[in-house]
Amino acid sequence: MQTISLPRLRAEAKRQLNNYRKNTARIYRCPALRAEGGAVFEWIRAIDAARAYFRATNPTKERFMSRLFGLDTPIPRNQHMRARMILLAEELAVSESTLYKWREDLFEIVLYAAIESDLICPFGLAISPEKTENAKDGHG
Secondary structure: OOOOOHHHHHHHHHHHHHOHHHHHHHHHHOHHHHHHOHHHHHHHHHHHHHHHHHHHHOHHHHHHHHHHHOOOOOOOOOOOHHHHHHHHHHHHOOOHHHHHHHHHHHHHHHHHHHHHOOOOOOOOOOOOHHHHHHHHHOOO
16 A cells, blocks of 8 residues: 655645646646646646635635635745735734644645545555456446
8 A cells, every 4th residue: 555645745735736827827728638637637626626615615715825826816936935924914814823724724625625536545545447347347
């Protein structure tokens, strides 16, 4: 059984959130990529599902997600994460520690969406082809 560590999963979620705008533009600009699907398209869908979840449950967190990772508009290249967090804390009228907790919530929800879409299998328990065939035959 091959497992993926939690820090690696969080790093992947962060990488995908940071690349969301670029990947979205690339997918929708090229119809061949969109038709092909693939992991990039699935990550976009997982992030969109997480955004929809936050939009329904806590719109302030969705706004934070969008602003922190530049999902809708680009973030300034010369602005560090800490500076961005301080500005967002002032703008959203919450403490900086709350924003760090929210960021961890964002990573978790994005990872849950990725797990639901079968992008990642954190414990390596993916169904083997043999089990799928047995289930089709009614033997599994």
